[in-house]
Amino acid sequence: MAILSISYQTHNSLYVSLLLTLILFLVSQSQRCYGSSSFGFDIHHRFSDPVKGILGIDNIPDKGSREYYVAMAHRDRVFRGRRLADGGDVDQKLLTFSPDNTTYQISLFGYLHFANVSVGTPASSYLVALDTGSDLFWLPCNCTKCVHGIQLSTGQKIAFNIYDNKESSTSKNVACNSSLCEQKTQCSSSSGGTCPYQVEYLSENTSTTGFLVEDVLHLITDNDDQTQHANPLITFGCGQVQTGAFLDGAAPNGLFGLGMSDVSVPSILAKQGLTSNSFSMCFAADGLGRITFGDNNSSLDQGKTPFNIRPSHSTYNITVTQIIVGGNSADLEFNAIFDTGTSFTYLNNPAYKQITQSFDSKIKLQRHSFSNSDDLPFEYCYDLRTNQTIEVPNINLTMKGGDNYFVMDPIITSGGGNNGVLCLAVLKSNNVNIIGQNFMTGYRIVFDRENMTLGWKESNCYDDELSSLPVNRSHAPAVSPAMAVNPEIQSNPSNGPQRLPSSHSFKKEPALAFTVAIILLLAIFLA
Template sequence: MGVWCSVIYGASIMQDRDLGIYKPAESTTSRHLPCSHELCLLGSDCTNQKQPCPYNTKYLQENTTSSGLLVEDILHLDSRESHAPVKASVIIGCGRKQSGSYLDGIAPDGLLGLGMADISVPSFLARAGLVRNSFSMCFTKDSGRIFFGDQGVSTQQSTPFVPLYGKLQTYTVNVDKSCVGHKCFESTSFQAIVDSGTSFTALPLDIYKAVAIEFDKQVNASRLPQEATSFDYCYSASPLVMPDVPTVTLTFAGNKSFQPVNPTFLLHDEEGAVAGFCLAVVQSPEPIGIIAQNFLLGYHVVFDRENMKLGWYRSECHDLDNSTTVPLGPSQHNSPEDPLPSNEQQTSPAVTPAVAGRARASSSGPTNLHKLLANSHLLLLLTMSTVFFIS
C-alpha cells in the first residue's frame, strides 16, 4: 500500500486538490517499520537495524518511480456483517519522492497494494484471520468498490492463475484465443496479467495486429488519421450516429469467455460532444498481455488467492450491498495462509500506473518485463473512488 505523505517533492500540479495527506506523526497508531523487520528488503544492508525501512519502486511507465519509508498503521474497514469498523494492521509505503507519471497527476491519493506478496493488504488481512484469502473489485464508469474476503458467487465463471516466468507471483491467466465478432483466431494463446492499475488493455504484437485489423474490417465507420490520437484505430462518429461496434472476446482456459462491455474509448470535441471512438487496445512491448481497467468495467472481478483462480460476472455494482456475504474469519478449507512457496513471497511486479489518454507505448520505455518482475512489488491502482468493505 502506498500513500503520499506530508512532504512531497515535485507534486506542485496537485496543489489545487485536497489530498488528505497522510502524516504518520499525527497518527497515534503509526510506527516506522525497522530495517530488522522480515518484510524489509534492505535486510542486512541496513547500517542500523533500528533505522526506518526505505523502499524504492520502479514501474513499467517510463521514468516513473516512488520512494520513501515503510510505516505500519491501522486500516479501518467497514464490515457487511457488523456496524463496528474492523481494525487491521497493514504496512504503508509512505511516499516521499515521486517521479514520471506521478508528476502528471497519476494516483494523487496513492496506491493500494493488492499483490500476492506478504506485504500486500489482502495478505495482511488473511494472515490476521480477518477474512478469507481472497478479494474482489467491481468497476463502473465513475466508481468502484473492493471487498476483502469475497470469493464471489457460485454462478461466476473462473479460470486458474498460472505461473509467469516460472513463478506464481502475480495475477496471470492463460488466454487460449481471441475473437472479434464471430471471427476467432486459433493458435493465438498468450499469458495476460489482470491489472486494474493499467488504463488500457495491451496485447502481444501479433495478436494485437490480428484483432485490430479484424476490428477495422467489421466497423462501418470512417477511419480517422492515426496521428490524430494516441490509439492506432480510431473512427468518426457523432452523438446522433454511433455505428455498431464489434465485440472483442478473450477465451480463457476451460473455454471460459470474457467479453468486455465496451472495448472502445470515446473521443469528444471542444464542447464535450462525442466526435469519434477508438479501439482501446494497445500493443504490449512484451509477449505478455495486460487485461486492464477498461476491460474490467461492468464486471465484478474476484481474485481468489485461496483457490488460485480468477472469477468474474457481470454487475452494475450498485446491487452489492444486498449480496451474499462471506463470514468474517479465516478460511475453513485448511489451506495455507499464503498460497506462495516461501522463496516466492518477496517478488512481485510493479505494473504501469493507469494513464488515461497516454495509450501509445514509448519506444524508449522499459521493455524487459522479466527483469522488473524479479525486483519489485505489485501495486494495483484504483483510479476510481472506492468504498472498502470486509465481507
C-alpha cells in the same frame, strides 16, 4: 443378541466419532473461510467529480473528445512505460494538440482509480491511488521531497494530508528483522534498526523512498444487521522522498498496492485471518465502482481462469487460448496481464492483428481516413453518420480452462453529427499484452490469490444488497486558499456539505450457517 448389541453400539460409536470429526472439520473450514468478513471502499475514477475537486484538476480535455483519448493513451504509455515502450519518449511531460495548440500537463493523467482510506490514531483520511501492478501501500510521510499541495490556476491552493508517524499513538517503526522487511541489506543493523524501503515504478524515474511503519487501518464490516469496526495493524511505507511522476501529482496522497507479495494489504488482512486472501474490483460504465477485500465469490455463474505463477512478479497474469470476433474463432494462445491501472487494452502480434482485422472484416462501417491533424491513438476507426444504426461485432476471449470472457464494450466514440468516429479501443504493444480497464467495465473482477485464479461476473456495480453508491455526482466547487482537504468531504453548492461515501462492505453468506445446516441433517439421519 449380545453380538447384535455390540455391533449396534460399535456402529453408533463410529457414527458419533464420524459426526464429531465432521463437525470439527466444518468448524475449521468455517474459520478458514473467515466467516462473513469483507471490507470495501468506493472507487473513484481520476476524472470523477469528487477526485477532480480534491486534486484540483480543472484543465483537462472533455471526456469523449479526441484530445481526451489521445491523452489517456499517452498516459498509459507514461505510466506503463517499460511494458508498453514503443521507442518513443514515454517521459514527455506535456501534450500539445493541433490545430488549436492546447497544451496539457501529463501529470493530470496520473493513476486511474482512487479510494478514501483512514489510517492512524487519531484517524486521518487519504485519497490513495489503487494499483494492481505494485505491492506496497505508502503515504506521504515526514516529507523531505513530496507534494504538499496543488496551486490552482485561480491562485487557490489545495493542501494534502501528510502522515506523521509521531502524531499517531498507534504507530511504530518496523524493525529490520521483520519478515516484511525486503531491504535488510540496507539496514544499519540486522535486528535493531528501522527497515528502509525503496520502490521504483514502471514509469521511468518514478520512485518512492522512506521507511516502513505499522499502524491501524480503519475498516467497516457488516455482520448480519450489525455494523462492526475493524482496526487491523498493517505495514506500509512512510514515504519521505518521491520522484518523477509522483512530484507531478500522479498519486499526491499516496498509493495502495494490490499485488501478490506478503507486504500488500490484501495479504496482510488474510494473514491476520480477517478476510480470505482475495479481493474484487468492479467498474461501472459511469466510472465509479468499488473494491472489496475478502470477496472470493465462487458462484456457479462466475467465470474463472488460473493465474500464471511468476514468483518474481506481482502482476495478475493469465492465459487466453482463443479469440472469437463476430462468431469467427481463431485458436491463438498468449499470456496477458489484467491491469486495472491501464486505460485501454494493448496487444502484441499476432493477437493484435487477429482481433483488429477480424473486427474490421465484420463491422459494416466506412474506415476512417486519418489526416495529419487527426491524432487519435487507435488504428481501427470508422466514420459515423447522424441517426445511423450500428451493429458492433461481439468480442469474446476464451480463457485457459475453457471459460468465456465476453468484452462488454470494446469501442469508443468521439465527435457528433456527420463527423463522429467509432474506434476499436485496442492498441498495439511492442512488449507485453495488457487487458486494460476498458475491457473490464461491466464486470466484478475477482483476484482470488488463495486459489490463484481470476474470476469475473457481470455486474453494474449498483445492484448488490449493501451497495450505496450514488448514480449522480455534483461538481465540487473551488476550494478556499490554503485549505487542508479531507478526502471524506465534498461540498454541494445546492445542498450544503455532503460526505464522499466512506468505507462500505458487502455481505458474504456466513460459513457457520452452512455448518449448522450440515450438522442438523446428520443429526436427523442418525436419529
